Amino acid sequence: MNRRKFLQQSSLSAAVLSVTPSAFASENKPASFTIGFLSDVHVKPTETAEAGMRKAYRHVNGLKPSVDFIINGGDAIMDALNASKEKVQKQWDVWNKVLTDENKLPIYHCIGNHDAWGWQMTDVEVKNDPLYDKKWVLQQHNMKERFYSFAHKNWKFIVLDSAQENNGGYIARIDEPQFAWLENELKQTDAAQHICIVSHIPIVSFCSAVFYDKNEPNGDWKISRALLHVDSRRLTDLFKNHQSIRCCLSGHIHMQDMVEYRGINYYCNGAVSGDWWNGPYKGFEPSYALFEFDSDGKVTRTMMNYGNI
Numbered sequence: 001m002n003r004r005k006f007l008q009q010s011s012l013s014a015a016v017l018s019v020t021p022s023a024f025a026s027e028n029k030p031a032s033f034t035i036g037f038l039s040d041v042h043v044k045p046t047e048t049a050e051a052g053m054r055k056a057y058r059h060v061n062g063l064k065p066s067v068d069f070i071i072n073g074g075d076a077i078m079d080a081l082n083a084s085k086e087k088v089q090k091q092w093d094v095w096n097k098v099l100t101d102e103n104k105l106p107i108y109h110c111i112g113n114h115d116a117w118g119w120q121m122t123d124v125e126v127k128n129d130p131l132y133d134k135k136w137v138l139q140q141h142n143m144k145e146r147f148y149s150f151a152h153k154n155w156k157f158i159v160l161d162s163a164q165e166n167n168g169g170y171i172a173r174i175d176e177p178q179f180a181w182l183e184n185e186l187k188q189t190d191a192a193q194h195i196c197i198v199s200h201i202p203i204v205s206f207c208s209a210v211f212y213d214k215n216e217p218n219g220d221w222k223i224s225r226a227l228l229h230v231d232s233r234r235l236t237d238l239f240k241n242h243q244s245i246r247c248c249l250s251g252h253i254h255m256q257d258m259v260e261y262r263g264i265n266y267y268c269n270g271a272v273s274g275d276w277w278n279g280p281y282k283g284f285e286p287s288y289a290l291f292e293f294d295s296d297g298k299v300t301r302t303m304m305n306y307g308n309i
């Protein structure tokens with residue numbers, strides 16, 4: 001699609017959006033609020049990827065003032081795991097350019113596996129580079145720590161760092177210092193606050209089980225350590241002791257589900273890039289999620305197939 005056509009279609013989308021969708025209208029519920037959860041943008045220096053990211057961010061910004069802030073669910077760029085410094089810089093350049101142009105909402109970032117630099121590279125120079133690992137993504141997102149929390153109205157958001165380097169690849173879990181921090185963070189949370197936990201990779205998800213098209217030859221399910229937190233038991237055991245946790249939000253799988261487990265709703269929220277910008281992935285349109293958080297702890301999700309609106 002050329003740029004002129006894209007801009008024409010975008011202004012059409014903005015016109016359609018001037019009618020507030022009832023699913024997230026919240027005027028008569030004081031203290032409730034709505035956020036945009038945009039995950040797996042996987043932007044790269046191509047016309048399709050840049051235009052897609054522009055459309056998604058323009059779309060959610062068109063919903064102002066109904067949206068309080070955005071959470072970037074991770075995998076902002078196409079891939080830094082196995083890409084030269086020059087290529088990674090070009091991807092971050094597009095990310096920053098589009099955000100500067102299109103986003104006026106506050107944004108909180110979660111780190112995705114593809115945002116970490118050099119894990120799949122053997123080059124000693126890369127490993128010794130000051131930007132190796134997550135230092136580059138922290139710098140680009142202006143983040144002080146890999147994991148952190150923030151409060152909004154009577155909610156607390158805890159943002160985790162899901163992907164850890166693992167023998168030239170990655171594994172989905174939180175490391176020991178992060179677990180200790182999380183334990184303490186949950187303990188310290190005011191009883192009046194509801195909690196939402198964000199992780200790039202799902203902690204509980206059915207999408208992770210159906211990501212591969214087939215089971216093992218003997219019928220066993222096949223779930224990669226890269227697709228579902230391998231410390232799910234430990235995390236859900238910890239969550240059991242904290243009744244204020246209402247929901248967990250993730251991306252990574254490019255598919256959508258909602259699983260309720262032990263009183264917590266786990267939402268896997270598709271991908272802005274869909275099938276990495278080649279349309280829908282396994283039937284899931286390129287999308288982002290709108291979440292409405294009520295003051296009483298209720299959470300409502302509306303998926304936004306921004307490409308078709």
Ligand SMILES: [Zn+2]
Pocket residue numbers: 074075112113114200251252253
């Ligand atoms: Zn990912």
